[in-house]
Amino acid sequence: MPRFILKRLLHGVAVLWVVATLTFALLRVLPGGPFDRDRRLPPEVMANIAAKYHLDEPLLAQYARYLKGLAAGDLGPSYKYIDRTVIDIVIDTLPASAYLGLVALALALAFSLPLGVTAAAWHDRWVDRACTLFATLGISLPNFILGALLIWVFSLKLGWLQARWGMPGSALLPAMTLGAMPCAQLTYLLRSSLLETLGADFIRTARAKGVRESIVLFKHALRNSLIPVLTLLGPVFAILISGSFVVEYVFAIPGMGRFFITAVTDRDYPLVMGVTLVYTAILVCANLTVDLLYSAVDPRMRTRG
Amino acid sequence: MPLVACGRSPRGGDGSTFRVNLSTEPPTLDWSLATDHVSFNVIANLMVGLTEFDKNLKPAPVIAKSWDVLDDGKRLVFHLREDVAWSDGKKVVAGDFEYAWKRLLNPKTASEYSYTLFDVENAEEYNTGKITDESQVGVTAVDDTTLEIRLKHPTSYFLSLTTFEVTYPQRRDVIEKFGSRWTDPENIVTNGPFLLSSWKHDNEIRLKANPNFFLGKPAIDNVEMTMINEPTTALALYEQGQLDFLDNHSIPILEKPRLAKSAGFKNVPQLRGEYYGFSVLKKPFDDPRVRRAFAMAIDRSLIPKLLRGGEEPTSSWIPPGMLAHNSRIGLSYNPPEARRLLREAGYPDGKGFPPVTLAYNTLEDKKLVAEAVQGMWKRNLGILVRLENLEWKVFLQRLVNNPPAIFRSGWGADYPDPDNFIKLFASYSPQNYSRWKNSHYDQLLAQAARELNEQKRSRLYDDAQKILCEVDVPIVPLFNTAESTLLNPRYSGLDYNSMGRLVLRHVRPSNVSGDK
Numbered sequence: 001m002p003r004f005i006l007k008r009l010l011h012g013v014a015v016l017w018v019v020a021t022l023t024f025a026l027l028r029v030l031p032g033g034p035f036d037r038d039r040r041l042p043p044e045v046m047a048n049i050a051a052k053y054h055l056d057e058p059l060l061a062q063y064a065r066y067l068k069g070l071a072a073g074d075l076g077p078s079y080k081y082i083d084r085t086v087i088d089i090v091i092d093t094l095p096a097s098a099y100l101g102l103v104a105l106a107l108a109l110a111f112s113l114p115l116g117v118t119a120a121a122w123h124d125r126w127v128d129r130a131c132t133l134f135a136t137l138g139i140s141l142p143n144f145i146l147g148a149l150l151i152w153v154f155s156l157k158l159g160w161l162q163a164r165w166g167m168p169g170s171a172l173l174p175a176m177t178l179g180a181m182p183c184a185q186l187t188y189l190l191r192s193s194l195l196e197t198l199g200a201d202f203i204r205t206a207r208a209k210g211v212r213e214s215i216v217l218f219k220h221a222l223r224n225s226l227i228p229v230l231t232l233l234g235p236v237f238a239i240l241i242s243g244s245f246v247v248e249y250v251f252a253i254p255g256m257g258r259f260f261i262t263a264v265t266d267r268d269y270p271l272v273m274g275v276t277l278v279y280t281a282i283l284v285c286a287n288l289t290v291d292l293l294y295s296a297v298d299p300r301m302r303t304r305g
Numbered sequence: 306m307p308l309v310a311c312g313r314s315p316r317g318g319d320g321s322t323f324r325v326n327l328s329t330e331p332p333t334l335d336w337s338l339a340t341d342h343v344s345f346n347v348i349a350n351l352m353v354g355l356t357e358f359d360k361n362l363k364p365a366p367v368i369a370k371s372w373d374v375l376d377d378g379k380r381l382v383f384h385l386r387e388d389v390a391w392s393d394g395k396k397v398v399a400g401d402f403e404y405a406w407k408r409l410l411n412p413k414t415a416s417e418y419s420y421t422l423f424d425v426e427n428a429e430e431y432n433t434g435k436i437t438d439e440s441q442v443g444v445t446a447v448d449d450t451t452l453e454i455r456l457k458h459p460t461s462y463f464l465s466l467t468t469f470e471v472t473y474p475q476r477r478d479v480i481e482k483f484g485s486r487w488t489d490p491e492n493i494v495t496n497g498p499f500l501l502s503s504w505k506h507d508n509e510i511r512l513k514a515n516p517n518f519f520l521g522k523p524a525i526d527n528v529e530m531t532m533i534n535e536p537t538t539a540l541a542l543y544e545q546g547q548l549d550f551l552d553n554h555s556i557p558i559l560e561k562p563r564l565a566k567s568a569g570f571k572n573v574p575q576l577r578g579e580y581y582g583f584s585v586l587k588k589p590f591d592d593p594r595v596r597r598a599f600a601m602a603i604d605r606s607l608i609p610k611l612l613r614g615g616e617e618p619t620s621s622w623i624p625p626g627m628l629a630h631n632s633r634i635g636l637s638y639n640p641p642e643a644r645r646l647l648r649e650a651g652y653p654d655g656k657g658f659p660p661v662t663l664a665y666n667t668l669e670d671k672k673l674v675a676e677a678v679q680g681m682w683k684r685n686l687g688i689l690v691r692l693e694n695l696e697w698k699v700f701l702q703r704l705v706n707n708p709p710a711i712f713r714s715g716w717g718a719d720y721p722d723p724d725n726f727i728k729l730f731a732s733y734s735p736q737n738y739s740r741w742k743n744s745h746y747d748q749l750l751a752q753a754a755r756e757l758n759e760q761k762r763s764r765l766y767d768d769a770q771k772i773l774c775e776v777d778v779p780i781v782p783l784f785n786t787a788e789s790t791l792l793n794p795r796y797s798g799l800d801y802n803s804m805g806r807l808v809l810r811h812v813r814p815s816n817v818s819g820d821k
Contacts, residue, residue: 030698031698031699031702032696032697032698032699032701032702033698033702035417036698036701036702036705037340037417037701038701038715039340039417039736040701040705040735040736041417041420041735042420042735043735044420044429044432044433045416045417045419045420045432047433048412048413048414048415048416048419048432049415049417051412051415052413052415053415080332081330081332081333082332082333082335082338082485083333083334083335083338083485083486083488084506088506089506092506092507093506093507148537151538151541155541155545156541156544156545159545164531164533164542164547165508166508249534249535250535250538251535251538252531252532252533252534252535252538252539254505254506254507254508254532255507258507258534265696265697265698267698
């Protein structure tokens with residue numbers, strides 16, 4: 001097992017390097033630069049800025065400088081937020097995104113597990129159709145519509161929950177908005193996975209032996225149906241805790257998600273690369289955790305250390 | 306997104322904390338490095354400088370109690386008040402200005418606004434590395450209360466520049482001690498009406514009244530500045546009584562007609578102009594007759610009805626309120642004359658006119674105007690112009706590398722002087738995307754910049770504007786913008802000025818006497 005983890009971690013470092021290289025290259029081919037402004041700067045002023053951020057060096061030298069910084073844990077300065085480094089920004093904003101993501105994930109799991117099981121257990125009945133309709137709504141309703149709708153109903157009309165981040169209960173509406181899509185996906189996946197398992201030979205054998213239906217469902221079928229759910233959970237976890245542009249924008253949350261878009265429109269190269277790498281690192285760790293959980297759920301998948 | 310419950314009016318506000326929405330995180334609170342209105346809106350409440358502009362947009366004394374213009378305008382001597390203190394109790398002295406100006410010009414600071422001081426003797430040379438000895442730069446603190454500025458040549462607009470935040474004083478000891486962290490709340494030292502008490506990045510900034518502010522402690526004790534990007538959310542919070550002031554960035558365009566009827570709503574005209582430019586080096590806009598025809602085929606009066614934000618159509622370039630504004634200059638709407646000019650240029654009824662594109666950056670209001678103008682040109686000239694919207698940075702790069710036949714652009718004043726507007730289209734200006742060059746125009750600008758008599762200066766600008774907007778027409782001014790603002794009626798005295806600055810020092814609860 002330790003060898004497996006070590007191998008996966010080394011693999012993760014290689015993934016980070018590839019992502020860093022690709023992001024570096026893609027940003028440089030994107031038209032427009034970080035200091036292209038409405039007020040175009042005189043060339044001599046631009047030269048001072050380029051020198052300050054080493055943008056006057058050849059691309060390869062800039063790349064080497066970036067990798068060197070990265071190896072030392074330095075993601076560089078933000079070009080837009082002049083007094084802050086990318087690390088400062090990540091430290092300031094990731095906790096809000098992670099907190100929101102965890103609440104959203106908890107909500108998604110709390111709803112999707114019972115819904116998926118209920119839909120599969122009462123397959124093709126009205127309960128199943130109701131659960132499926134709920135899941136379809138969760139998938140098809142865009143975040144910005146759902147978020148606006150929730151603010152309108154719960155904050156403006158009923159006055160139950162605050163729309164402003166930091167006030168009591170303020171995480172609930174954005175977490176519901178953020179968690180709706182994964183909740184729907186997990187419900188669908190669990191339902192179809194459970195239906196497939198419930199049709200398997202070993203379930204038929206268990207039923208033939210007279211095992212109680214609840215035990216068949218929860219002990220035998222559910223456990224075997226969790227593998228695809230776990231597979232999805234890795235990327236879903238990474239996406240949720242690294243922040244969502246739309247949800248953070250609509251609910252004014254000081255999270256990291258907004259930088260996935262704004263840093264690109266600002267051409268803030270170090271910030272784009274920083275948030276991309278943080279997201280990649282979270283994804284690598286989440287996938288590794290999922291791989292380790294596989295073996296806990298399914299003994300056949302245990303990897304020899 | 307129809308988020309907002311209709312007919313609500315804001316409640317809340319305990320009178321001692323005034324809550325405004327900044328929309329976004331200020332990129333910096335270092336006034337040598339700031340370039341955007343959000344940063345300046347915070348800085349303008351933390352700091353004051355030599356002068357500020359008054360209601361007539363003229364520089365009025367603040368830290369400078371008076372000044373002398375000597376040597377035919379080549380030397381300025383500012384006499385400073387002695388009762389101005391930094392927030393740590395030390396006195397503001399002329400040396401703090403000398404340090405700040407030289408820091409702005411230091412190439413290592415890499416300030417984007419360093420060029421604003423290039424009229425100062427040896428400033429440009431120091432900034433571009435031609436000289437390294439900062440003592441040669443023409444800024445000297447003669448003693449604690451006397452600041453001497455030596456200019457390369459008489460510069461009529463130079464006093465206006467001293468209203469600009471980038472010229473505010475700074476403390477060498479603080480900056481050298483804390484480096485890039487000097488603007489953190491626990492380190493920053495300021496001299497203005499409010500003090501920075503906390504800064505939660507991407508969330509909120511809190512200010513508290515400066516009890517020792519030399520012009521008197523503000524009436525409100527605290528200011529809370531939120532960073533809510535989404536206008537519908539900000540408006541919802543305002544209507545719930547959780548915010549007291551919204552500027553244009555926090556008010557959804559579609560809500561403006563409804564809000565215009567509510568107390569506290571105001572459209573504040575801005576020193577900001579929008580124009581369409583022509584790429585004059587390429588056919589067919591290398592012919593001034595074609596440019597004039599396109600200008601005369603635009604009915605600007607329709608634009609305010611489209612944008613609904615209090616815009617003022619204009620045919621001249623220097624905005625109202627500024628010295629040398631002249632609404633009689635420019636080409637007004639005249640379709641028959643436009644068609645005649647087009648015919649004369651060899652395109653009767655638009656026949657034979659090559660395909661041309663109008664490019665704008667992707668924003669709803671830019672699109673609305675572009676579509677309306679496209680319709681006017683089709684109707685009045687028989688020419689269907691293709692529209693192209695581009696992402697902001699891509700658009701900017703196109704303007705520099707390969708300007709489209711017609712493009713939109715705009716300009717907001719850095720300081721309230723016509724020079725800041727008219728210089729945009731000088732042959733040497735990096736902002737001159739149309740690539741138009743007219744030596745007579747350049748000459749008039751240079752003459753006006755050196756002319757200290759306002760009447761003579763205005764006449765020079767009139768002549769320059771006539772070349773720009775009537776004869777050569779590399780650009781067509783369209784309108785001057787206004788910014789919509791919403792102020793909780795429980796407060797008064799808020800000064801949202803024509804430069805888009807939010808000045809809070811006179812804000813007070815409405816029931817307190819002495820409202821300004």
